[in-house]
Amino acid sequence: MLVIAHHTNITDPETFWGKAQTVVGASPAGTKVHAVYPSQDGTTGTCLWEAGSADEIQKFLDEAAEGLATNFCYEVNEAAAIGLPEIKREAVLN
Numbered sequence: 001m002l003v004i005a006h007h008t009n010i011t012d013p014e015t016f017w018g019k020a021q022t023v024v025g026a027s028p029a030g031t032k033v034h035a036v037y038p039s040q041d042g043t044t045g046t047c048l049w050e051a052g053s054a055d056e057i058q059k060f061l062d063e064a065a066e067g068l069a070t071n072f073c074y075e076v077n078e079a080a081a082i083g084l085p086e087i088k089r090e091a092v093l094n
Helices: 013-025 054-065
Strands: 002-008 032-038 045-050 070-075
Touching: 002 054, 013 032, 013 054, 054 070
Parallel strands: none
Antiparallel strands: 002 045, 002 070, 032 045
C-alpha cells in the first residue's frame, strides 16, 4: 500500500532533513520511500512511502524523528488518487 507521511512542527529543519537522509537508507524491510517533499522553509514536509501499513511507517518515523517533528501517516486511497507514480511493487513488497 501507499502511505503518506506528513511532517509538521519541525523544530530544527536542518537536523530533521539531515536525519531524513539517513532514515531513507535505513527504512524497515519491505518499505520504500518514493518521494520526499520538504517545504521551502523546512518546517513541514510530505513523503510518499510504500509499506505494509500506515502504522508501521508511523512508528518508524516517530522513533526516528526523536521529538524533532509531529508525524501523521495514512494510507492513500489509490482508487481516488490523481497523479500517483508508476510503482513496481513486486520489487518492494514480497
